Amino acid sequence: MLQVRDLQVAFGRGPALVRVLNGVSLSLRSGELCGLVGESGSGKTVLALSILRLLPQDAAIRGSIRLGGEDLLTASAARLRALRGAVVSMILQDPMTALNPLLTVECQVGEPLTYHCGLRGHLRREQVVALLEKVRLPGARQLLHAYPHQLSGGTRQRVAAAAAIAGGARLLIADEPTTALDASTQADFVRLLHRLARETGMAVLFISHDLHLVLELVKRVVVLYAGHILEDGPAADALRSPKHPYTQALAACVPTLERRGERLPTVGGTPADPARLLPGCPFAPRCPEVAPACSMMPPLVEAETGHSVRCWLRLARR
Amino acid sequence: MVRLMIARAGQLVIYLTCLTVVVFGLTRLSGDPLVLLLPPNATQQDYDQLARRMGLDRPLVEQYVVFARDLLHGDIGRSYKWGVPASRLLLERLPATLELAAAAMGIATVLGMSAGVIAAIRPDSMVDAVFAGLALVGQSIPVFWLGLMLILVFAVKWPVLPVGGRGGLAHLVLPAITLSWYSTAVVSRVTRSSMIDVLHSDYVKLARIKGVPERVVVLRHALRNALVPIVTVSSLEFAILLSGAVVTETVFAWPGVGSLVVEAVLAKDYPVIEAAVLLVSAVFFTVNFFTDLLCNLIDPRLAAGRTP
């Protein structure tokens, strides 16, 4: 239902030009649960906001984004508004800032119902209660008149999720929805997303820097690094047989029972700065297996069925 | 809310007490009022007699207590010039000043806020540039000169509006514009920066993600959140506005408290000056009090005693 083709996004102009996304292609089928993994600054959030067409106005976007066959880059403002919330929606990272502090829960969750479904008054209130129950919030009816500052972080994020899915979105982008939550709430929230996806049949693009967490939810993982997709394959392979050296490094950071008591490895070096990118593979400066060929950009090639990787080494090995 | 009101009322009492001390100090600084009251050929005996009758021969602290007691009974003394109680003189003039200040504040709020919102939605647009320039020039222009220039253009060169005085709506136009000029610029700038902050917030992003129409995003989600700083600055702006009113009223011969104070200063009519300082400060403090209440109504977090 979602096809992103060769998406390029840049900010600024002239010498201050920063390329954040450099030709990202990504497809999602309806109901598919897909993870998008990358360090901060890799362009995850920019990709998400591009799909919603909510990037700042100074962003230069090229390529194509199609949602259910409709080209989003050429769609009118009115059409985009009709799509947002109703077809594609998003959960933001920080629940403390994502809710409007001056509006009640009922108002904020109910807005998509008003503007997409035309619900008002009593009908809308019942629907809001149903949504709050759907995100497993106990005492939904008491929450209606609460303001965000009266709620805990976990509750706020559930309210934000309820507001995001209220319009009946078919694609939900969850941008690090658990990063700001404490550990026990994190797992709960991922389980909630899983249940919501199963109940509603919507596709989920789960964005995180935490490979381990992503694997709890999704069947497929896309690895983004400095605005390039480095690997795109089944979730099971990402841990067991990662193909790209970067994914291997990420997988090694995940604690497992077999390696109890060992010191956790980290990815060496510093994350790539999109403002200072050299030509060639963006991971080369940190790559333990770097080769002379890496000064040229490798293509993203399907190494196995449904599993692509962007690395000269893997291409040669095949 | 109730606790806040009690706290504020307590502050008001302390504040007014301090203010009476200041005003009392001013009277003592002003030299010997008896010299002004007595005829030039008065004898030392007349002088002593009047001093005793007015209590001026007693210690300062006692004099202050008498002053404060009279004040509590609404008596701040009679105007030297007009011979009527200063408080009555002021209260007669107060409606005219309030009318002018309200009109100016109305213009500043409506025009300043609309311009600020437009400038925030489209930074670097024409509206933005014009109001940026207005703010820059606004703080460099003496209010009274702006008034003179408006008179020159709209009352002398093209006589479409009256030169001065109080009357119908036509009389209000030029003074209100003069007085509102600077405040309009300030309100528009504060609205702009406050709105720009809010428009970049996550909750505005979430509202757009939900597919809320842009008009509703701007008015319900953004403007309401931007309102607390705007209201706070506007109320502080009110003090500057009252200062401007003194000059504006003089330029346009507007029969308000401001022009009365200037007359009183020039005539050394101390009771009137004192009463005016007290009255205007009290008005200003009242405005600030209601501002706090308004902010509490806008933002439920403030009412809960949290800082947003």
Next chain:
Amino acid sequence: MNFTPVMLRWLGSKHVPWAALTMGTGVVMVAAAPRLFAPYDPTRIDILHRLAPPLGWGGNAAHLLGTDQLGRDVLSRLIYGAQVSVAVGLAGALGAAAIGLLLGMSAGYFGGSCDAAVMRVAELILSIPVMLLALGVIGALGPSLGHLLLVLVLVSWARYARLVRAEVMRLRGRAFVELARVAGCGAIRIITVHILPNVLNPTLVLLALDIGRLIVLEASLSFLGVGVQPPAPSWGLMMASGREYLRTAWWLATMPGLAVLLTCLAANRMGDWMRDRLDPHRRTD
């Protein structure tokens, strides 16, 4: 169509405000030595040539900006008026800054009842409308140049005190001040050597922005007749007397106003520029 925004943006840009610097330097030079610049004695009365219009409005080059009701040259009076306005604005701002620095630093450094006392008085001063306070004090003391200066300092010091106090409170917790105290430095030494240099920048910025404000305030008070007293040539006084001649001689009220406007615009632009350069993180209101 883009002309106005471009021009205004240039006025408001962060680049060096050459126009403002030139204007400011010009006014200060003229004020420092009016004798060198003024074509006439500002008090010379010439009834024969009274109310002559400026050049370009039917006047001639003898009186570029025309003459007033007594035939005095407007340009010369503006130039001598600059002396009063600039001197009063500068002296008032400097005096206020000095007192504000002293009180603000004491309040911030010693805290406690010293802090409470200074800040309560500052709040009281800030809560009374400036013009009313000024009128009240001048009403009590009587109008004169010295009292005018006193009033300008009185209504301005509180803003400096508040700014400096906040800055000192911020600095007091910093490691270098703690270290100085551990090293046995006395309060006076810590304040003068360690804290003063750090609060000087924001104070200077506020000072620059204050000069324009005080020039406007001086003009307003003089206009009301409670500031500079005639026959001294002050911009505010010139506008007050020009007011009577709005119908017949518009230039009398207009020219001094333009002088105030341009001077303050220059002072404010320089202040903004200094703030951007010296103090990029802080906004001094």
